[in-house]
Amino acid sequence: GQQVMQIPQYQHVQEGEDFTTYCNSSTTLSNIQWYKQRPGGHPVFLIQLVKSGEVKKQKRLTFQFGEAKKNSSLHITATQTTDVGTYFCAGHSGGSNYKLTFGKGTLLTVNP
Amino acid sequence: KAGVTQTPRYLIKTRGQQVTLSCSPISGHRSVSWYQQTPGQGLQFLFEYFSETQRNKGNFPGRFSGRQFSNSRSEMNVSTLELGDSALYLCASSLVGFPYTEAFFGQGTRLTVV
Secondary structure (H helix, E strand, O other): OOOEEEEOOEEEEEOOOOEEEEEEEOOOOOEEEEEEEOOOOOOEEEEEEOOOOOEEEEOOEEEEEOOOOOEEEEEEOOOOHHHOEEEEEEEEOOOOOOOOEEOOOEEEEEEO | OOOOEEEOOEEEEOOOOOEEEEEEOOOOOOEEEEEEEEOOOEEEEEEEEEOOEEEEEOOOOOOEEEEEOOOOOEEEEEOOOOHHHOEEEEEEEEOOOOOOOOOEEOOOEEEEEO
8 A cells, every 4th residue: 555654753953953854655646745743732734735846835844745746855944942843744645535644754853 | 713622632441442532523624534643653544534424444443433423523433442552543624535625633532541
């Protein structure tokens, strides 16, 4: 079945440093979503990417969808302590398949 | 608007027992998905319901079942609980289906099986 791999598993940075997490799917995706889960919280939707090569920005966050629609990345510029949490990508294979396959997430910790 | 409500928030059960978890989606949302979250396996898809119909089921044993009511509220049931069922169970609601639109997660039900 479809697998979504996410790296790194953990990332610790100093406040102000940049951070990137990468997501790779074993199959071509119809779309990909990104979620953030704060410690003790629940996943919160960040964004959805649909088009090949798509790049979207949300303030300090930049999301990319690969040309082949099999990989994606999330880059955070100048991290802040509020960025702490686990970032998940979730891929959809398309068709009448109503499920998202989640990567195992990248836990980001930020040292002030 | 009110968010997704899951009850109960915490549950402790004994092996062999059964449990029912409830999820009330955001008003107007007709799709409810259930996920199991564990430290080792991450978020694993259980099933998805839309207008009382199960459209997708994940790779979980038949002990895991669910249903959706006409008001879109959903329940999931786990029978003959095993220690490995200890997890955070999350439901997510969306307008038409998780992969196509933004989904909103509830706070989850933390199930501990002893």
